[in-house]
Amino acid sequence: QSALTQPASMSGSPGQSITISCTGTSSDVGDYNYVSWYQQHPDKSPKLIIYEVSNRPSGVSNRFSGSKSGNTASLSISGLQADDEADYYCASDIRSRTLVVFGGGTKLTVL
Amino acid sequence: QVHLVESGGGVVQPGGSLRLSCRASEGSGFTFSRSGMHWVRQAPGKGLEWVAFIQSDESRKDYADSVKGRFTISRDNSRNMVYLQLGSLRAEDSAMYYCAREGSGIVVGAFDYWGQGTLVTVSS
Numbered sequence: 001q002s003a004l005t006q007p008a009s010m011s012g013s014p015g016q017s018i019t020i021s022c023t024g025t026s027s028d029v030g031d032y033n034y035v036s037w038y039q040q041h042p043d044k045s046p047k048l049i050i051y052e053v054s055n056r057p058s059g060v061s062n063r064f065s066g067s068k069s070g071n072t073a074s075l076s077i078s079g080l081q082a083d084d085e086a087d088y089y090c091a092s093d094i095r096s097r098t099l100v101v102f103g104g105g106t107k108l109t110v111l
Numbered sequence: 112q113v114h115l116v117e118s119g120g121g122v123v124q125p126g127g128s129l130r131l132s133c134r135a136s137e138g139s140g141f142t143f144s145r146s147g148m149h150w151v152r153q154a155p156g157k158g159l160e161w162v163a164f165i166q167s168d169e170s171r172k173d174y175a176d177s178v179k180g181r182f183t184i185s186r187d188n189s190r191n192m193v194y195l196q197l198g199s200l201r202a203e204d205s206a207m208y209y210c211a212r213e214g215s216g217i218v219v220g221a222f223d224y225w226g227q228g229t230l231v232t233v234s235s
Binding site: 003032034036038045046047048051052055057089091093094095100101102103104105 | 149151158159160161164209211213214218219220221222223225226227228
């Protein structure tokens with residue numbers, strides 16, 4: 001099972017909006033609506049920020065939103081803040097157990 | 112508040128063994144004995160890699176191909192613990208190991224809680 005494809009790095013200025021893509025295949029991202037996204041600050045554990053493509057867990061800012069089109073899922077962050085500087089990972093449907101794959105991660109820099 | 116706390120990491124020689132533990136404290140909406148649990152690892156400076164899964168009642172266990180036959184996942188619901196026995200360790204197994212809960216109820220198909228991780232270093 002190949003990893004999902006994410007851009008290695010992205011950057012934006014405070015207040016701007018950015019969108020991180022996560023490209024899979026018709027067998028994973030394109031096949032179901034259980035893509036999730038995780039934020040990981042340096043030396044911290046990952047934190048769930050989006051599940052089922054576009055749902056936010058309680059307590060996650062509404063500046064984070066998710067969507068999907070075909071085999072590509074996307075994470076959008078609006079009104080960039082310094083604290084958004086982190087690594088972001090997408091993941092396929094973890095219910096598939098042995099077919100769980102993560103994206104390679106995107107390092108977001110807030111300039 | 113739900114907490115997952117891993118322990119057991121350390122430095123081990125190639126070919127050696129190690130047992131990792133993850134203790135769960137239950138909180139609102141989180142009953143350990145009803146939760147599927149996973150281990151996910153992250154090599155230094157690298158991305159996340161799924162390692163293993165265990166069903167709430169141990170009826171199913173799954174492993175990544177990279178660890179199949181070398182690692183064993185288990186749990187003790189009476190103690191709110193999940194374990195990962197690491198064997199025949201290789202340098203490429205060096206990583207931070209996280210336990211993570213598979214969401215159920217509202218959050219489906221995602222890891223909704225993560226521990227802080229325990230570091231395993233395989234080196235001679």
